[in-house]
Amino acid sequence: MKPIISFQQYSFRYKSQNEPTLKNITLDIYAGEKIWIAGPSGSGKSTLAHCINGLIPFTYSGEISGSMTIDGLDPATLSIFELSTKVGTILQDQDSQFVGLTVGEDVAFVMENKAVPRPEMKAKVISALTMVDMLHNIDQSPYDLSGGQKQNVSLAGVLSTDADVLLFDEPLANLDPVSGTRAMKLIHDIHVQSGKTVIIIEHRVEDVLQEPIDRIVLMNQGEIAAVGTPDDILSSGVLRKYGLRPPLYADAIEYAGISLEGVKGLSVPQQLAIPGLKEQLDAWTREVGENESSPTYAPLLELQHVVFGYDKDKSVINDVSLNVGVGEVVALLGNNGAGKSTLSQLITGILKPQSGRMIYAGEDISSWSIRRRGERIGYVMQNPNHMITQHMIAEEVGLGLKVRGVAADEIKERVEHALKVCGLHPFRNWPVSALSYGQKKRLSIASILILEPKLMILDEPTAGQDYHHYKEFMDFIRGLAAQGLAFLLITHDMHLALEYAQRAVVLSDGKVIAEDTVASVLSQPEVTTTAHLKETSLSLFARANDLDKPERLVHAFINYEKEKGHE
Template structure:
């Protein structure tokens, strides 16, 4: 894209990079200019090379990750191979995906001041600069707090301040939304946008949550696939190009809804952001589609597999985590548990599994009181899969890992093999039966942990953030797999921050906020309820906002019909 009269801040020319450990290059013939003062979003599926581009910009390549470089990369008009890591750090400030890995100081103020201390800035000037930058990111009152005591959103702000204090020309954000709940992610995008507009720095965001970033304006979107740039467009042009789904990148839900309604999206509609969408061009087709949808019959009531009555739990006398929680889950349901970080979602799962014991209330499994049952006894009925598979896997070979629980129970080897084979087959892991676990991908390891639970034949499976950090393609693979398990009779309970997952796959949602249940309804009704969304740091779905913009009589009905259409038409 030619931008006459503007000075390039970043220029890739026929740039190629190959890690020494790889047989093929990760980046091929990259030609890209990013201009001073631009805000650019780089998107792509996992393994596409988008993070490698970021590592080239901030100097991690070649100073930390070694490999062969061909072509040219200039930042601020200077060839990066002629710069050292210190020079690059004065040009490019990076906010990492994992904020904890970026902290150095014992307090927020010390952490922000780190770069100034390295530059031997006088103390009084340093204090003024730290206070000014902390105020910009709304952390000025927490300078004496420990970074590790902060929420996920606050940690992001401290990392942001730590790179801004150096007054760099380019701000690079690597997956800034990865560990944030929806509302906190929205606040992070607001903060990036505000700093960009006030400072006019060049901003580069690497993120696969496209719709969440497009909540605010970006100048261009660079789409990377298999190490190559396959698109360089404005958001309006990209939404009209219809190339994202084929690359395994999730397009905004409101754009998908327009396509379901038979609308040919074009750049003139300004569909790059919901705020700029020219609703007059799409209102009538959307209303007609909504009216044409057949009302879906309600499913019959099924037996209650899990029931909680007035559950409360506290770690100490003054640290109450769960307060008077009651709910009922029917056999064969897929249910989301959602809410803010620290709301008590994972603690609730621990109480159900028996890892910790409730202080008050009762828990029933098919009407049987679970009080007094050990973890081992409950594990015959209830399986639990942690977010990080590496925290669960303890055997070097895949077969041994899946067989471990059965062996602990003293089951004979001749009975174990058919059970393991069945679990591997269901999880799509049968070809890897004799493989070492270390050779598997992260997504495959997740399946190994699920297979380990399935081999024990639980009726209820609890998963903590099953799609965390996955791009759309891998997310879909995991969720379709879990859906197939559910169709085979396994009741599934998922702790998640992913509003798309909640809408697309789980008809029933339970909302926890500050240890209390504040919502227990259909996912659609939860994500179209402003009061619940605000209390639990959720984000109203863009489908609801589209329906309001189009003047629908009942926006919630439109959202439900979209979900029913997806389940009936697209996910057979």
């Protein structure tokens, strides 16, 4: 059978780089396959995607050796329009993909170019938006939507393409857990119903594996490190080696001293045919699964009955009260559009509440300027492209100190330190444009950390980051918290919340519907259902394998990880 995409001894070097980003890639992808391309940040995944969708060589020029064909043709001989009829792409940064003034216009764009009759076009747009639960937003500007809603509109747009290959670049990056599940189901349904070739580039291992995958292609340092079925890859333990987090229950099995070699069925949390599994896991959870008592924290930030709406008739934030203590890590959880980003803009002073009070270190901050708040409360936005203003990495990180008149020698020293902390020191002399999305995310975090605020709001701090950098960064956050820096984490990552946050505040429809330990919140079905949260795979796995106390496996896992992190 002839492959639809074929790389043979393929290498690519960007014009601005000395070394090739892709090295000696040999890979055949067959029509109708569903492929997951995985690997750490900077491993070459996005560059490989650019080769497939034609951004290389049409947008990004460089030196190519070896060969690459799509449907038997060399992409360099095709126009960008001809290529777009063969490969449809959902980009990670949706803002750069929207062309319509409204959601409906954007989804209709491909059909308009093909002169599809208006009644047929309208029916297809309505069908596509209904599939992604966005029909009620049909007349809204796509730029006014939350990150997750934008992702849904992009998914609706791809439903209108006739391309044989669908390429999804980080399709889950900004989605809440339930929306992520729905997106993967939607991608799977498109794959099954259309028979198209589907290629997914994504960090969220458990979410991608919720639906069947034919093959996983693992990349590392510009090369293909491994190719195999999910069972082959998961049981071999190579994911962690290449900067990806295995499913939590797979880690828990290994922590309990049970080998995964040759085990089948690890893609989803289900009953496994491993002799003595229940007995060994129960014994391990009894040993390390005791729940720890919660420490108390001196008050730092307190919101009292805060109300805000973009117009007077409709409140987006409705009577919200919450607090964050000195050195405390609080997770702000909730579905897309619940008001989490709006709340953080109220705290930083970008928006002004219509009523309610905000107290910082005992002082009412309603009259504080954005600059004054910014010296005490750092805010790292969800999309790093919205924060970056400088061309060079070191200049971007040092900008906040420069405008505050800090001496050049001190700026240089603090920039070096911040870059080391965020894993960007090797790139300190690079232009920002050479960084991947995940690396830009860490750059935006470094530029706030350098200002040494007392409270940091991190909006999806680990989105687009591989497990190695995720763990390195979150362990660093934990260390800063131990020194008294407080964090409010806006996140869809339930494991991040479980392992790193002392408490969770759950927002839904602009209201706080729960406030407790993360494990407690995630074990309340009425809360998780309302707020589009997802029960952790650990407790699903524990129930599937009839463990004595499912919640104890969660605590054992968290305790073991914390202990391991302190070693």
